[in-house]
Amino acid sequence: MxxxxxxxxxxxxxxxxxxxxxxxxxxxxxxxxxxxxxxxxxxxxxxxxxxxxxxxxxxxxxxxxxxxxxxxxxxxxxxxxxxxxxxxxxxxxxxxxxxxxxxxxxxxxxxxxxxxxxxxxxxxxxxxxxxxxxxxxxxxxxxxxxxxxxxxxxAALKSDFGKYIQGMRKIEDANVQKQSEADAILKAYEPALPIRQFLLTNLMRTPDGNQKFRVPINWLAKSLDHMAxxxxxxxxxxxxxxxxxxxxxxxxxxxxxxxxxxxxxxxxxxxxxxxxxxxxxxxxxxxxxxxxxxxxxxxxx
CATH class of the missing domain: 3.40.50.1820 (Alpha/Beta hydrolase fold, catalytic domain)
Structure with missing residues (x-):
């Protein structure tokens, strides 16, 4: 259907x-x-x-x-x-x-x-x-x-993907309200702006005004070994x-x-x-x- x-x-x-x-x-x-x-x-x-x-x-x-x-x-x-x-x-x-x-x-x-x-x-x-x-x-x-x-x-994934997970968790813990704030946090985990922009396309605003990721970060983190x-x-x-x-x-x-x-x-x-x-x-x-x-x-x- x-x-x-x-x-x-x-x-x-x-x-x-x-x-x-x-x-x-x-x-x-x-x-x-x-x-x-x-x-x-x-x-x-x-x-x-x-x-x-x-x-x-x-x-x-x-x-x-x-x-x-x-x-x-x-x-x-x-x-x-x-x-x-x-x-x-x-x-x-x-x-x-x-x-x-x-x-x-x-x-x-x-x-x-x-x-x-x-x-x-x-x-x-x-x-x-x-x-x-x-x-x-x-x-x-x-x-x-x-x-x-x-x-x-x-083949093992590049360590970058684990770092992305860390950065995304840090963003959610910070309860940021602006994408620019999320980008500032993510910069410590990924220096390349195009990749940060790609990851931040997953951000969505919740009713309380905070930015959260629409992907289930914890489940995907546990699945990184499967992706390799x-x-x-x-x-x-x-x-x-x-x-x-x-x-x-x-x-x-x-x-x-x-x-x-x-x-x-x-x-x-x-x-x-x-x-x-x-x-x-x-x-x-x-x-x-x-x-x-x-x-x-x-x-x-």
């Missing part, structure tokens, strides 16, 4: 009080409700046969991070783009369980409920591992896979034979050259596109990312 309505009480995510936001939701059979934005291709080129794209954000992100790029893909590829909020992020419901198997199940149920066939999954960071997990589980059919700056391996893991360890037992594009940042450690043989065993039809950027390559080099994805998908049509 598709709806724009309140979520079940026990899974009600933090909601903004200062302004309304419009999005769609899908209640899944496992009790999770996923929020999403649908970006349609131009009306003159729209067709029921246009294969959909599902765009999946990373840790502490949301569907809004991919809004501009989703609109570009819908226009240039003439395909509907579903930008989703994973559980515990954005406007989706909260749940104590947060690992890649759970995230993959949510995505699979979303694809089934919307009857999305021949889909392309694009995921960044946490979203990349979630998308790869969907592909390897083979519970739903997908046509193409585009993991962005993550690999199908167990990957649920598949044997490439001989699970394999995705569809076209796969690995987009990686040359200044990021998450898809090192020594990981490529493992990637090739899980995804034998993979290709690599390098972008001179760090882990946040979609926001750092949007034009290079757009070109890599659009040209690759057009070649696969």
């Amino acid at each position: 598709l709806a724009r309505r309140a979520l079940p009480r026990l899974q009600q995510p933090f909601r903004p009080y200062h302004r309304p936001r419009f999005y769609s939701t899908t209640e899944l059979s496992n009790g999770i409700t996923l929020a999403y934005d649908l970006h349609e291709p131009p009306a003159s080129k729209s067709s029921s046969s246009n294969a959909p794209i599902v765009f999946i954000h990373g840790l502490f992100g949301s569907k809004t991070n991919n809004r501009s790029m989703s609109k570009v893909f819908a226009r240039e590829l003439n395909r509907p783009v579903y930008a989703i909020d994973l559980r515990n992020h954005g406007d989706s419901s909260h749940d104590q369980r947060h690992d890649y198997t759970a995230l993959a199940e949510d995505i699979e149920l979303f694809l089934k409920q919307h009857d999305l066939k021949q889909s392309t999954l694009i995921g960044h960071s946490m979203g990349a591992k979630a998308a790869m997990t969907v592909a390897l589980r083979q519970n739903v059919h997908i046509a193409n896979l585009i993991p962005v700056d993550n690999a199908p391996v167990d 893991d990957f649920p598949f360890t044997d490439p001989d037992a699970a394999r995705f034979n569809g076209p796969t594009l690995i987009v990686r940042g040359t200044k990021s450690p998450y898809v090192a050259d020594e990981m490529l043989p493992t990637i090739g065993r899980f995804f034998p039809r993979f290709e690599v596109r390098d972008i001179e950027a760090g882990h946040w390559l979609i926001s750092e080099k949007p034009e290079e990312f757009r070109k890599a994805v659009v040209e690759w998908l057009q070649d696969k049509e």
Whole structure:
């Protein structure tokens, strides 16, 4: 059932009080409700046969991070783009369980409920591992896979993510009322302004005027080890034979050259596109990312 309505009480995510936001939701059979934005291709080129794209954000992100790029893909590829909020992020419901198997199940149920066939999954960071997990589980059919700056391996997260959690907790403890106050606190944990701005997109104002995070910080903190893991360890037992594009940042450690043989065993039809950027390559080099994805998908049509 598709709806724009309140979520079940026990899974009600933090909601903004200062302004309304419009999005769609899908209640899944496992009790999770996923929020999403649908970006349609131009009306003159729209067709029921246009294969959909599902765009999946990373840790502490949301569907809004991919809004501009989703609109570009819908226009240039003439395909509907579903930008989703994973559980515990954005406007989706909260749940104590947060690992890649759970995230993959949510995505699979979303694809089934919307009857999305021949889909392309694009995921960044946490979203990349979630998308790869969907592909390897083979519970739903997908046509193409585009993991962005993550690999199908167990690899420790950079310590930055733990620092982000510390800074976010410090902000909530301080009961700040202005985003500038939150930024001043977070500066001690992350010097880069663009990353601080990204994290602070999760801030919302409560009725008492304080700024709180809409993501469940404590639950996500307990899940950081799960975000470093990957649920598949044997490439001989699970394999995705569809076209796969690995987009990686040359200044990021998450898809090192020594990981490529493992990637090739899980995804034998993979290709690599390098972008001179760090882990946040979609926001750092949007034009290079757009070109890599659009040209690759057009070649696969």
